[in-house]
Amino acid sequence: MSVQDDLTSVQRCLDDLSRSVGRLEQQLGSGGLDIRRVRADADHLRESVALLRASASLQASSRKPELVTIPDQPYDDTQWTDCDDEGLGAHHGPEHRR
Secondary structure (H helix, E strand, C coil): CCHHHHHHHHHHHHHHHHHHHHHHHHHHCCCCHHHHHHHHHHHHHHHHHHHHHHHHHHHHHHCCCCCCCCCCCCCCHHHHCCCCECCCECCCCHHHCC
16 A cells, blocks of 8 residues: 555545544534543644645655765767777778778
């Protein structure tokens, strides 16, 4: 599972929790300390997951492929003594062609 899939799953669970807490508030009343604490904790979890989702999306968008540095200096010509430039002919020019 990807991070986004896991965060979506957590969000669904929090939605279920919020609905359940709402039903409890209707049955027990919303004035008691315990139910208010449960509501506050559920709301805090929702906010925390929203922050986590934002942080995860920033991390995903900031990931860049690793760049390879290519030096400005020309390559050593002795590396290419045993080959020709493809399509351009031999290094020696037209006078050395057969």
